[in-house]
Amino acid sequence: MKIAIDAMGGDDAPQAIVTGVERFLKEDSQTQIRLFGPQAQLTELVTPSPQLTVVNTTQIVEGNDEPVAAIRQKRDSSLVRAAEDVKTGQADGLLSCGNTGAILAAGIFVIGRIKNVERPALMPTLPTSMVGKYYNMLDVGANAEAKISYLTQFAQMGSIYAADLRGIKDPVVKLLNIGSEPHKGDPLHQKAFAAISQLAGINFQGNIEPTELFQGAADVVVTDGFTGNAVLKTLEGTMKTILHLFKNSLVDGNLKTKIGALLVRGNLSNLANQFNNSRFGGAVLLGVNAPVIKGHGNSQPETVYYAIKQVKEMIEGQTVQKFKDLYQ
């Protein structure tokens, strides 16, 4: 098994990527890692290993590059070269922590969409307020537009992933909507509700409202890319703001507060850890011809490590083949 990794994507690349790769290789004696980036820079950072190949590339897709243009123009970027490696079968899956739009474009235009999948979807694994209980939400922004048929495929692909990668029997699938009854929402969501209800083999249990996302009532949450992206960004923004404000109020407080802060510090960091997404790996681009994982832009070595494991598990589980079997 070979995994292609873009060493140059992410806020702390390439150091965080390299450290994550090395942690992975300490535990794994089978997988080959193909690391894409400027050879001179990378060879200084990496510890040589028979499982690790550095592939020299001369360009970098930046965070603010226009995605499709970057993929077309930066043919020798670490991202495009890593994606081409997967396309040509030199590697079996791709990980990048770089520009999300460019990773989607590389997945869709270089590695390619699975035949009869209308639109690939981006799907993170997200925490609930119950320790150890997560859900997958898709699409969170691979597509700005939505059709009913996209949503039914998202339900199928999300369900297969949750069963396959998370080992959940008959994953509970819900539709993100602004009310619980079947007639709620706009016509798209009303019709998607009816269409998903008709799907064979899907344990569809109706609508879920955004207020309920933390309650662990769904294993897979289906949504259109616009709503999913807006809800995900609201979740992240709110969580970050509250924890930040609370930390600040403790640090800036009087002596009494500062002593209190020392005593509850552990609780605050436990809470932050519960919602820390590093162990959930990255967001998966479902519906393309190979496992493609987008790690968080501020990925630290631990996140990179878990994301590599996630690519490996998707390759081992032949999840992509299951999508192909379903649609072809």
Next chain:
Amino acid sequence: MKIAIDAMGGDDAPQAIVTGVERFLKEDSQTQIRLFGPQAQLTELVTPSPQLTVVNTTQIVEGNDEPVAAIRQKRDSSLVRAAEDVKTGQADGLLSCGNTGAILAAGIFVIGRIKNVERPALMPTLPTSMVGKYYNMLDVGANAEAKISYLTQFAQMGSIYAADLRGIKDPVVKLLNIGSEPHKGDPLHQKAFAAISQLAGINFQGNIEPTELFQGAADVVVTDGFTGNAVLKTLEGTMKTILHLFKNSLVDGNLKTKIGALLVRGNLSNLANQFNNSRFGGAVLLGVNAPVIKGHGNSQPETVYYAIKQVKEMIEGQTVQKFKDLYQ
């Protein structure tokens, strides 16, 4: 000036409503309050006042009633009767803390839409991470469907409200979208961006992403009712979950944690207060023929008090007349 109040809507009605009304009347010697509900029950609760009239009604719209059916069938409910009071000119504005959908239906079907307003919008005032800095977001769910022309009117009405009621000169208007550049989002949001840019007298400053809502960059955030409702529910759910989990972790902790909790208790409640929406009044239904305010379902007397003041200010400011001048 006369304000019609539904005494029976909300989790703690009628007690919380009556107490809020009485607090308001202590400070105000001009406004007439017309309080709708079962006379026998209400006269036991209220302190008689020459400014307060109890109007007897025999039915109640419940929280889980289907909104439009409830408005049609419960003609003698406190909500419908209060709305009819406004329609016939007996009162100048309406407050209810009851069933949101039913309040919207009462506003639209009983009090009536302003001519040439395509769709009324529901608009709360929301906190940012900066103390004293708020924003209005509309629509948060009066409409599940969206058209470009609805969004341009939301920009206009929201802007007039922010200038009028919050005293902001040239309120900064932004469009809620899943990216910052003008071409981001689905075709609806791309076209709405262009259309709002063309509006005279609107200080439009482009897109705002949900992660930025807490940063205070906009006075008015324009969105379609589906996205707005989903984002608002995500905000509320996330905030409630984080604060709840942190409080629980303190209460359930060891002795060290419990002592720490006592010392930081003030900080935690300050933070909760900063995001407590009671002082922001209620959500306004903009675009109907009179001020209609929907107070939060769990409104306490303080919330009711501020929401009555908000109705009064909208009546005094002749905000509805300004909408009529714009569209007629």
